[in-house]
Each structure stands twice: as C-alpha cells, then as structure tokens.
Amino acid sequence: MLTIYLKKYKPTVLDTLDTKKKSLNAVIETLAFHCTTDMERSTVLQKLRAFQRSKIETFASCITRFESLHIFYLQLDKPSEADQIRLLSYQTIKQVTPYLISSKCGSAFGKWVTESLKLGGELSKESIIRTVTSLETHSDLKPPATARLLNNHHPESASWRI
Secondary structure: OHHHHHHHHOHHHHHHOOOOOOOHHHHHHHHHHHOOOHHHHHHHHHHHHOOEEEOOOOHHHHHHHHHHHHHHHHHOOOOOOHHHHHHHHHHHHHHHHHHHOOHHHHHHHHHHHHHHHHOOOOOOHHHHHHHHHHHOOOHHHOOOOEEEOOOOOOHHHOOOOO
16 A cells, blocks of 8 residues: 555655665665655645635634644644643734734724733633634624735734745
C-alpha cells in the first residue's frame, strides 16, 4: 500500500527506498528522512493569508474555520500539547477578530476587551465569540460584505500578519 501511494504521489521518495528490504522499520525511517511538509505548509499558509469571511457567514463559524486551518498549520511539523494549542488559539483569535468584523464593531469590541481586563475578567475564545455575535445583532455593527485578513480596514491592528 505504501509503495502504491509513493509511486503516485511521491515518486522521488520511492526511488530512495530499498524495496527489497522487508523491514517496516527501515522503510519508515527512510520515509521520515526523505519526507517533508513544505508543500502542505505553503498550501495552508496561502489559505491562511487569503482567508476571508463572507457576508452571510456567522462570526462563530468563520473563526472556527480559521482556527482549524491555523491549528493544522501549527501541527504540520511539530505536534503540540492541548494547553499550548488553546493558548495559541486564543491569542490568534484575539488578533484576527478585528479583521473579520466591521470597523464599528471593532471599536465596540476593543472597548469590551479593555473594560473586561480592567474588571479582572478572563477573556476566552468563547467569550470573544459570544461578545462579537451579540454585537453583530445590531444592524450598524454587521460585518462588511467580505472581510479579509490582509486588508487594512483596521490600521490599529495591522501589526498582525501570518
């Protein structure tokens, strides 16, 4: 099964295998040495860079979709523990949120973050989603037609780039 897959998708790696060896360990070791995730990393990175939210998409589904891509990207080369992923996920969500909401909603969101921190509240992915979803119920805070990560409609948060 491995040789069929390699023949179709990774012929250069198949050329380096000694298929006469019957040791699965030798095959796995050779595969680990010759395989990289460079192509997958560049593909996912491009998807992250071009990420956008459509007008009809809820903030919760948009941020979940982005988070899934981001976590997959982080896990490609080095698996991480769940606590580390949660921390990175929260920090990333906090940073990308202003890009995926309207400018007015971004201002209201920023005020909420500031007030929550002053009152000693704990910010979490769930509280961010809940707050933005609540804010977007107001017609003047609805998201723009299409929100992209790399546009500059929020210059105060333009320091974040993937």
